[in-house]
Amino acid sequence: MALDAHPKPRLKAFVQSDLFYSFRTSYVTVAATLVALFIIAAAFLAPWIAPHNPFDVSTLSLWDSELPPAWAEDGDPRFLLGTDNQGRDVLSAILYGSRISLAVGFVSVALAMAIGIVVGLISGYFGGAIDAFFMRIADVMLSFPTILVALLVSGIVRGILPREMHDNAALVVLVFAITITTWVQYARTVRSSTMVERSREYVYAAQLVGRRPFAILFSHILPNVMGPVLVIATINLAMAILIEATLSFLGVGMPPTNPSLGTLIRVGNEYLFSGIWWVVIFPSLTLVTLVLAVNLLGDWLRDALNPKLR
Amino acid sequence: MIAFILRRLIQSVVVMLAVALIAFTMFRFIGDPVNSMLPENATVQDRQKLRDRLGLNETVSVQFARFVSGAVQGEFGISYRNKRPVSDMIAERLPATLELVFAAAIFSLLLGVPMGIYTALHPKGIISNFLNVASLIGISVPTFVTGILLILVFSVWLNWLPSFGRGDTVQIGWWSTGFLTLSGIKSLVLPAVMLGLFQVTLIMRLVRAEMMEVLRSDFIRFARARGLTNRAVHFGHALGNTLMPVITIVGLQLGSMIAFAIITETVFQWPGMGLLFIQAVTFADIPVMSAYLVLVALVFVVINMIVDLLYFAIDPRLSAQS
Amino acid sequence: MTSPTEPVLSVRDLSIVFDTRHGPLRAVDGITFDLAKGEILGMVGESGAGKSLTGTAITGLLERPGRIDRGEIHFEGQRIDTLSAEEMRRLRGRKIGAIFQDPLTSLNPLMTVGQQLIQTIRTHLRLSPSAARRRAIEFLAEVGIPAPDTRVDQYPHEFSGGMRQRVVIALALCAEPSLVIADEPTTALDVSIQAQILDLLKKICREHGAAVILVTHDMGVIAETADRVAVMYAGNVVEIGPVAKVVGDPHHPYAQGLMQSIPRVGSEVRRLTQIEGAMPRLTDMPGGCAFHPRCPRATAECRATRPVTLPVEGGEVACHLYQGEPA
Numbered sequence: 001m002a003l004d005a006h007p008k009p010r011l012k013a014f015v016q017s018d019l020f021y022s023f024r025t026s027y028v029t030v031a032a033t034l035v036a037l038f039i040i041a042a043a044f045l046a047p048w049i050a051p052h053n054p055f056d057v058s059t060l061s062l063w064d065s066e067l068p069p070a071w072a073e074d075g076d077p078r079f080l081l082g083t084d085n086q087g088r089d090v091l092s093a094i095l096y097g098s099r100i101s102l103a104v105g106f107v108s109v110a111l112a113m114a115i116g117i118v119v120g121l122i123s124g125y126f127g128g129a130i131d132a133f134f135m136r137i138a139d140v141m142l143s144f145p146t147i148l149v150a151l152l153v154s155g156i157v158r159g160i161l162p163r164e165m166h167d168n169a170a171l172v173v174l175v176f177a178i179t180i181t182t183w184v185q186y187a188r189t190v191r192s193s194t195m196v197e198r199s200r201e202y203v204y205a206a207q208l209v210g211r212r213p214f215a216i217l218f219s220h221i222l223p224n225v226m227g228p229v230l231v232i233a234t235i236n237l238a239m240a241i242l243i244e245a246t247l248s249f250l251g252v253g254m255p256p257t258n259p260s261l262g263t264l265i266r267v268g269n270e271y272l273f274s275g276i277w278w279v280v281i282f283p284s285l286t287l288v289t290l291v292l293a294v295n296l297l298g299d300w301l302r303d304a305l306n307p308k309l310r
Numbered sequence: 311m312i313a314f315i316l317r318r319l320i321q322s323v324v325v326m327l328a329v330a331l332i333a334f335t336m337f338r339f340i341g342d343p344v345n346s347m348l349p350e351n352a353t354v355q356d357r358q359k360l361r362d363r364l365g366l367n368e369t370v371s372v373q374f375a376r377f378v379s380g381a382v383q384g385e386f387g388i389s390y391r392n393k394r395p396v397s398d399m400i401a402e403r404l405p406a407t408l409e410l411v412f413a414a415a416i417f418s419l420l421l422g423v424p425m426g427i428y429t430a431l432h433p434k435g436i437i438s439n440f441l442n443v444a445s446l447i448g449i450s451v452p453t454f455v456t457g458i459l460l461i462l463v464f465s466v467w468l469n470w471l472p473s474f475g476r477g478d479t480v481q482i483g484w485w486s487t488g489f490l491t492l493s494g495i496k497s498l499v500l501p502a503v504m505l506g507l508f509q510v511t512l513i514m515r516l517v518r519a520e521m522m523e524v525l526r527s528d529f530i531r532f533a534r535a536r537g538l539t540n541r542a543v544h545f546g547h548a549l550g551n552t553l554m555p556v557i558t559i560v561g562l563q564l565g566s567m568i569a570f571a572i573i574t575e576t577v578f579q580w581p582g583m584g585l586l587f588i589q590a591v592t593f594a595d596i597p598v599m600s601a602y603l604v605l606v607a608l609v610f611v612v613i614n615m616i617v618d619l620l621y622f623a624i625d626p627r628l629s630a631q632s
Numbered sequence: 633m634t635s636p637t638e639p640v641l642s643v644r645d646l647s648i649v650f651d652t653r654h655g656p657l658r659a660v661d662g663i664t665f666d667l668a669k670g671e672i673l674g675m676v677g678e679s680g681a682g683k684s685l686t687g688t689a690i691t692g693l694l695e696r697p698g699r700i701d702r703g704e705i706h707f708e709g710q711r712i713d714t715l716s717a718e719e720m721r722r723l724r725g726r727k728i729g730a731i732f733q734d735p736l737t738s739l740n741p742l743m744t745v746g747q748q749l750i751q752t753i754r755t756h757l758r759l760s761p762s763a764a765r766r767r768a769i770e771f772l773a774e775v776g777i778p779a780p781d782t783r784v785d786q787y788p789h790e791f792s793g794g795m796r797q798r799v800v801i802a803l804a805l806c807a808e809p810s811l812v813i814a815d816e817p818t819t820a821l822d823v824s825i826q827a828q829i830l831d832l833l834k835k836i837c838r839e840h841g842a843a844v845i846l847v848t849h850d851m852g853v854i855a856e857t858a859d860r861v862a863v864m865y866a867g868n869v870v871e872i873g874p875v876a877k878v879v880g881d882p883h884h885p886y887a888q889g890l891m892q893s894i895p896r897v898g899s900e901v902r903r904l905t906q907i908e909g910a911m912p913r914l915t916d917m918p919g920g921c922a923f924h925p926r927c928p929r930a931t932a933e934c935r936a937t938r939p940v941t942l943p944v945e946g947g948e949v950a951c952h953l954y955q956g957e958p959a
Contacts, residue, residue: 537725
């Protein structure tokens, strides 16, 4: 292999790399990323850009309730996507709801990734009883579907907490439930990558020089295992958002007083038969678009980083 | 072979005991069964009597043993919410869920496997691209949204199919089946499609990925180098090697379908185990939750065993080792 | 059918490129050679020199982004590089056989050895199942599998590595091809088995009258087995001639370097000779002669123009140093 006399600066190397090329020539992926970023930005800025505050009871008026979207016959331009049965603006509710959905998604992915990476590194590096212990747990957790475990955890916590606290703690409970069920994937991948890297010469060299295990783990091995971890993270983000939405839809997630997209869909579902379709359709569309965008990004990332396809 | 079966059996028992332990811990230590089951104005004597009856004054290990022996016989205590024996409630609802899962599984296999094979063999065609896009959208749409859409189109707008309940059922022993009545079958269609649709995309993508992987392998290249026809290569050599890992995953998916049935049953108000479980979670009805846990674990363990045995029977490499 | 003197395979100016985002990369650059009936031609060179690609192109299994850019391949008097996929498929196995490197992954683990043999036989020859089975057992016996009538119903994992490669050879030859392309057939085998397999290959091809292209990076294999050898470098055939000549007294500096770098048994050397540098990557092909950066005898002409293939005694060489030499 030819050796470069002057390695390129990292940004330039990235821009010229095959990875970025594959990215910018795939219109779908670029579009998906832009859409995802747009929704994330809009959700983040919700308190500032939402036309109304759907949770401030003083601003609500029953006269405004059950209005269809602005372009329909009885629509009101103040409420672009219509209102629900209490006069809450659907667009604002979606913005705030996305915020919650994304918050739960990102936080649980970050936590699960942190836990999973640490467990995976330790398990893969030290092996033996520690490894067996963690992997047993992982096996058991993986053999149960995520939704079930999330429901179970949610139910257990609800059983422990007094009833009044349920609503307030909902966010924390959700993040906890999703994190507990999703850390395993990261741990497994990181573990197998660690076991591969551990037998490489550069690790042996670092050990000879006397570097402590944790230093080796984090400064040498970790960068090499991040690739697959990122792929899993993107796919898990989509999954986390979906699980949160499902739990909320089932009634054991975010309450209607602080709804996520899933809660909005549940609430809106009850009015479906009376012809008030906008309360359920628009949150659904937002949710699907967001998850689709994240999935596309994850798909592209997986293909781009797959050594077998290069 | 016998050694393998024995080993798996022991593993299964161990797993079941572990699950039973978790279920028991939930059962015994979360919430207060006595408070949940008695009205507010119950006297101290009433509470004491209930404690005795529930065996709450014995040692923990004895209680666990009773729990396990009870579970083995299908006895899971009394529901906090309904005040009825949990086993009765489960027996009522189990057939509904099982029939739903079965119908959904057949649907997803019949649709997913051929689509997966097609997209693997014609990766660049228009139909393949369309199916790929559709499958990607499929896994991005939450199952409950699919259910809502199905109801919207087929129940509200077209009024072809019912959107809640099981229709009329026929009782055979303790099993109530919806397969034998027209309204039963009509009620089954939408929920089964909703439950199966998610799996279709999964199966399709799985079969596609596996088959494309197999098609890249050396023995396929060698088969082509020997001038075998495309049909022989694709269906004789590639398909067999593709379906083997697919079988394992589909088997495991059966288990997760039982879990996803929870959502389907909620959307369609299908009177199955899932709906029971959700109601239990909402009300923190611990006995029902723990019974559900044990039952689902049992189903998983049994399915895992069957899949392993199936693998054993099919893969010549494994049976040669016995 | 070809007359006894006409070559069974005739490759003219074959060129294979890969279409990438950097533009088309030339992996095989205009190679020309003939293969006589029943002859064993070795193709030797480093990894990436283009030898396997040549074999793949001849069997018509070249896949995108690789494609034949120019040149012609003639087999038994007929041009084959322009045939349709179906026509090529009928040639494969029946007329042109192939053997790959790893016998374990070359066989379908889920089918018995007999099933795979019978399927190949019946695809190309009109035989009843029982006749095909008999033929399969005969072939197994011919490649040296003991107790062939029982082993024909066994699965590939029940055979050892060497046995498996014998099965592979049987599969490649069971439809009686006149050309066999063997791509590193012994590289994945134990050294002790390699000689046996090579002997078998040589014997069975002679007996069935099949010509062989033996692709390898191992000069020892070539010296043992081949009649003629073509040395490849960076997509070019730099020298081709009888084995004894090319191994004993090579013309091309690269071939000379190769031979010199093989230590002789019994001699004492303090350092192993090696050829400085490495074979260039497809994206960094030097102008002129591809070998000139590493050639101890490079001239200005070497840097400027590609060498033409020139006749030398018994064979050919592509090197500027031999212009004006008598054949």
